[in-house]
Amino acid sequence: MLNQNRSDPYGALREQSRQHFYNLWQLAKVGHAPTEGEDALLVQVMREHPEYYDTWAHAIEFGQELIPAGGVDPFMHALIHSVVENQIAQNNPPETRAVVEYKTSRNIPRHDVIHEIGNEVAKVIWTVLRDNKPADNNAYRRRLVRLLPRAQRNLPK
Numbered sequence: 001m002l003n004q005n006r007s008d009p010y011g012a013l014r015e016q017s018r019q020h021f022y023n024l025w026q027l028a029k030v031g032h033a034p035t036e037g038e039d040a041l042l043v044q045v046m047r048e049h050p051e052y053y054d055t056w057a058h059a060i061e062f063g064q065e066l067i068p069a070g071g072v073d074p075f076m077h078a079l080i081h082s083v084v085e086n087q088i089a090q091n092n093p094p095e096t097r098a099v100v101e102y103k104t105s106r107n108i109p110r111h112d113v114i115h116e117i118g119n120e121v122a123k124v125i126w127t128v129l130r131d132n133k134p135a136d137n138n139a140y141r142r143r144l145v146r147l148l149p150r151a152q153r154n155l156p157k
Contacts, residue, residue: 011064017075021046022059029057038086045081048111052078080118080125087117093137095144102148120144 024043027033034040046056052074055067059075067073087096096117103113120143124135 014075015064017079018059018062021056021075021078025056025059038082041085041089042078042082045078045085048081049074049078076122077118080121081114083121084114084117093141093144095141099144099147116147117144120147 033043
């Protein structure tokens with residue numbers, strides 16, 4: 001049963017999300033992780049962050065508690081990372097893949113590029129939560145395009 005905390009409207013969702021992380025990590029540890037879809041991408045992201053392995057293994061123990069590790073919420077970090085990976089996989093928006101392809105072709109580590117794009121995703125999430133309005137996808141796409149040099153900014157619509 002999820003605890004309901006009226007002062008934190010996202011507490012129950014946070015607890016549910018951590019249960020999901022925990023379950024996925026348990027499956028991954030025994031070789032039964034999903035092999036396709038969003039959960040497979042999330043497991044991939046979890047594996048790419050060994051600094052959080054202990055967090056994934058004990059995710060259900062945190063409940064609704066806020067747990068920034070070094071100023072970063074490991075769960076939000078992984079979710080944003082997963083959002084970017086999904087955008088790349090689905091080529092939606094195409095600017096995400098264009099940024100990754102361009103920057104990695106310039107020897108910028110892919111993981112660093114994912115984090116750079118993730119910063120833009122976090123800004124969108126923050127704005128949505130702060131203003132209680134839908135995401136402005138066009139503004140997000142414009143911010144992604146600004147991550148490219150001017151010569152690379154003429155992307156298909």
